[in-house]
Amino acid sequence: MASHAQNLAALWEMAIGHATSFGIKAAVLLRIPDILSDSLEKSMSLEEIAARLQGTNIQLAPLRRLLDYLVVKKVLLKIQSLEVPGEFKYGSTELCEMLTESKFARLLMLQDEVVTSGWHHIHEFILHGGEVPFQRAQGMFIWDYMEKNPEFLGLFSQGMVAISNVTMDSVLQTYHGFDEIRGVLVDVGGGFGADIGRVVEKYPHIAGVNYELPHVAHAAPAIPGVRHVRGDMMENIPPADAILLKTILHDFDDDEVILVLQNCYKALPHGGKLIIVDIDMDPAERGPFESLKFAFDLVLLALTKGGKERTSVQFTELLTQAQFNNIKTIGDVNCLCSIVEAHKLET
CATH class of the missing domain: 1.10.10.10 (Winged helix-like DNA-binding domain superfamily/Winged helix DNA-binding domain)
Structure with missing residues (x-):
């Protein structure tokens, strides 16, 4: 005690x-x-x-x-x-x-006054519902704010690149599921395309596609082996042999996640694979990152409408509703995130 x-x-x-x-x-x-x-x-x-x-x-x-x-x-x-x-x-x-500039420095995004503004309104959202905390602070949803404020979009995107870099370091060291992919791998919501570029660099037999919203993708630099495609992940996703979803599903509520997963399902051929890299709130998978995972869940509460961290069981339920099967949780990959694999095996 x-x-x-x-x-x-x-x-x-x-x-x-x-x-x-x-x-x-x-x-x-x-x-x-x-x-x-x-x-x-x-x-x-x-x-x-x-x-x-x-x-x-x-x-x-x-x-x-x-x-x-x-x-x-x-x-x-x-x-x-x-x-x-x-x-x-x-x-x-x-x-x-x-914390050097080439590594974590871009995480300054998390302390930006626009990002932190919603934290002051969490209690009001809990008491009264209605507008989510960020919306109460800024008068609009964060995605609309980014579209109207290119400078903040750049800062936010750089922060996400820094977070993704750390995650992908661990994924590429510990996960070997990219070996079996032949053909096109689409990174849905891939930002500027840095992550799919790293995958293609390590696995040159893969044809990489970075799929992102138009106002993000227009600023993406040319990356060897990667084709940039603009669009909406809830409407159209380019045909793919495999799809990568990294820390993107936690931005949406369950109904929106199912829409994204259903569109992934449509884009895949029979036998195609979906790779989800995201935080797993399963108690057995928390380890040294336990309190940090709950902190990121509060970040989503402050910033998004319905976004949340999920357990592998919840991911499995959502994937099943979207018709995926042969679902497997890889587990901790020595970082904040775990990996969930799912396949399109039509019966």
Whole structure:
């Protein structure tokens, strides 16, 4: 049983949890992870870090306070200087490396004021229903907001690319179901096409198609081995030998998910395979990501109309309603997500 002091500390951690999010945001905007990563020794003094900042009046005392907080959160190490007794250097950790611009930095999208605006209205939605939290905050659904605000669409898309990159690292390392695909693989809701590009790069026998909404797909860059197609995932999906759905179904309510799955079914030939990469809320699959999965479910509550994380049992029920069979849960792939496979085997 936790002591009173432990409970009190936990309460304070919950009350000011945003300090971590925005402390990390400040560090990323200052490019501190990149500065340390570029250092040969992966460690630098306060003054050395300050000298690399792009500012006109660098404040050393506030910078030290930020760095010391990152040490407490295990993002940085504090190392005794070998050259000057009593002086310290700040060193990089694996967490710090993950925050470099080429990796997790784009997750700043999650702290953007537009994204967080809906969080202030969750209680109103629970009490009164009606407009979802994001809609209460911005006067429209998030998908409409992105269509009307190209700058936010770019930020959001970059954030999704960062999340997908982390997920696809694990998928490509642990999942071998792409081996058996012959012909066309369509990534439905594939954003700018980076993920299908990585699949095709590793499995060059696959012909990749990135299928996305017009206002997203128009900005997609050319990717070797990938064809970009614009359209609506609830209406038309290009013919495919296999279809990939990555963390897209959780944006929709059950009726909309069934529409997407039915369109996937129509696009596949007999024997075609559907690959779903998404969070599995099954208690047996939570592992080290348990609280994070519930946090992402709250993100969907704040941002979407009817979106939610689901268990593998719920995915199976929805797939069955869409006429898929031979459904198999692959399970944890060493990241937030699990994989569910389903086939079109007409009887």
